[in-house]
Amino acid sequence: MSRNNKKLISGIDTKLFIKDATKLLPDPARRAFLRGGASLGTVAFLAGCDITDGTTAENALSVMSRFNDRVQAIIFGLNRLAPTYPESAITKPFPFNADYNEDQAPIVDGASYRLKVGGLVAEKKPWALSELYGLPQESQVTRHICVEGWSAIGKWSGARLSDFLQRIGADTTAKYIKFICAEGYSTSIDMPTALHPQTQMTFKFADQTLPRSYGYPMKVRIPTKLGFKNPKHVTEMYVTNDYPGGYWEDQGYNWFSGL
Amino acid sequence: MAKSAAVTLRSDAKQPEDRIVHPFWVRVTHWINVVAMMIMIGSGWRIYNAAPIFNFEFPRSITVGGWLAGALMWHFAAMWLLVINGLIYVTLSIITGRFQKKLFPIWPSEVMKDIKAALTLRLSHDDLSVYNAAQRVLYLGVIFAGVVVVFSGVSIWKPSQLQELTALFGGYDFARVVHFFAMSAIVGFLIVHVLLAILIPRSLRAMIRGF
Numbered sequence: 001m002s003r004n005n006k007k008l009i010s011g012i013d014t015k016l017f018i019k020d021a022t023k024l025l026p027d028p029a030r031r032a033f034l035r036g037g038a039s040l041g042t043v044a045f046l047a048g049c050d051i052t053d054g055t056t057a058e059n060a061l062s063v064m065s066r067f068n069d070r071v072q073a074i075i076f077g078l079n080r081l082a083p084t085y086p087e088s089a090i091t092k093p094f095p096f097n098a099d100y101n102e103d104q105a106p107i108v109d110g111a112s113y114r115l116k117v118g119g120l121v122a123e124k125k126p127w128a129l130s131e132l133y134g135l136p137q138e139s140q141v142t143r144h145i146c147v148e149g150w151s152a153i154g155k156w157s158g159a160r161l162s163d164f165l166q167r168i169g170a171d172t173t174a175k176y177i178k179f180i181c182a183e184g185y186s187t188s189i190d191m192p193t194a195l196h197p198q199t200q201m202t203f204k205f206a207d208q209t210l211p212r213s214y215g216y217p218m219k220v221r222i223p224t225k226l227g228f229k230n231p232k233h234v235t236e237m238y239v240t241n242d243y244p245g246g247y248w249e250d251q252g253y254n255w256f257s258g259l
Numbered sequence: 260m261a262k263s264a265a266v267t268l269r270s271d272a273k274q275p276e277d278r279i280v281h282p283f284w285v286r287v288t289h290w291i292n293v294v295a296m297m298i299m300i301g302s303g304w305r306i307y308n309a310a311p312i313f314n315f316e317f318p319r320s321i322t323v324g325g326w327l328a329g330a331l332m333w334h335f336a337a338m339w340l341l342v343i344n345g346l347i348y349v350t351l352s353i354i355t356g357r358f359q360k361k362l363f364p365i366w367p368s369e370v371m372k373d374i375k376a377a378l379t380l381r382l383s384h385d386d387l388s389v390y391n392a393a394q395r396v397l398y399l400g401v402i403f404a405g406v407v408v409v410f411s412g413v414s415i416w417k418p419s420q421l422q423e424l425t426a427l428f429g430g431y432d433f434a435r436v437v438h439f440f441a442m443s444a445i446v447g448f449l450i451v452h453v454l455l456a457i458l459i460p461r462s463l464r465a466m467i468r469g470f
Binding site: 061064143145149248251252253254 | 435
């Protein structure tokens with residue numbers, strides 16, 4: 001990803017493109033190709049894109065992924081609600097999914113838990129669980145769709161993230177919100193999605209306190225985004241204008257990942 | 260020289276522009292489509308493997324992308340190539356009258372007759388500029404499968420923003436099944452299509468140089 005020694009080529013060499021397909025990303029080291037990559041919105045699409053030797057396909061693909069971020073942001077409707085379902089449609093048992101085993105899910109002590117808030121917000125005081133439970137709560141029965149393709153319907157309850165952002169005096173003209181989790185996981189979303197009425201700081205699953213495997217003490221439920229954009233065990237969030245990436249996003253998964 | 264003389268004789272000394280079976284835009288969109296389809300099908304198989312719908316997986320070696328994130332990047336990059344190229348092809352086919360001239364009319368009795376002849380390897384491909392009834396049905400069918408594969412794919416990609424489209428395909432999970440079978444229909448067509456191109460090399464040559 002070095003900015004030096006770059007050859008300027010207009011368009012894409014089809015032969016190289018296909019040849020590179022076979023060697024693309026089997027090696028874990030290559031998966032990191034997006035780390036330190038150009039920030040969102042700064043990469044020109046096709047016309048005038050510069051392609052580095054050796055990583056031609058990877059660079060072209062990340063340019064396309066950034067382009068798809070922008071297309072999805074345009075398609076996204078702030079008042080367009082994700083489909084909701086009757087409680088009879090809820091998937092039982094609801095699948096556990098993470099890149100660790102269920103018994104390795106982080107254990108967070110609710111009594112000492114404080115949600116840290118930072119970045120472009122007026123009030124940076126940390127929030128105790130009891131204070132978060134005191135926010136106006138609502139429920140949704142929506143479909144969780146995994147990037148792998150499977151889906152499951154569940155019931156989540158909690159506070160609207162948009163309400164919370166207002167309370168803490170967040171700069172809602174900023175571009176991004178980053179979420180950091182107890183186990184080191186992280187993800188980030190665009191501000192319009194953060195302000196969407198179904199984007200929820202979740203404290204309950206199936207009317208019970210959020211179990212450890214589903215993200216105790218707080219998950220962020222976003223029915224308009226793929227599952228990996230719905231972080232569990234969230235301990236910190238901050239508002240920023242600098243592209244914040246995320247655990248899977250930095251490895252090549254599409255950042256916007258809207259539904 | 261001998262080759263071109265033979266061609267000239269067989270076509271009764273027609274002018275080159277009269278002998279063109281596939282105009283330039285058909286050949287260009289055809290080969291771009293080959294690249295786009297190979298990427299879409301190969302990466303689609305890798306994506307399928309991440310959460311198989313049926314009790315089998317595609318062998319890793321014939322998939323594109325290496326791992327799920329790579330396959331998704333290929334899939335969502337090549338979809339633009341597939342769709343834009345497909346739109347150009349369909350638009351030009353309609354305004355030049357190529358669809359109407361080449362694919363219609365289709366009479367069921369002729370289709371049955373030609374399929375029977377094809378299966379017994381007795382179907383004539385003497386005149387490449389006229390499609391027989393079996394070809395007409397197959398080409399129309401694969402264009403239809405292409406339309407279904409694109410719309411069902413978009414409905415899986417955007418089941419919230421385009422939820423009416425997803426509902427049209429029977430909901431998110433069923434839209435995945437539709438997407439899978441549309442892909443299967445295209446792959447089935449490809450097997451027949453490529454086999455026949457090998458059996459009748461003149462048809463392959465015509466798709467490269469036009470006649």
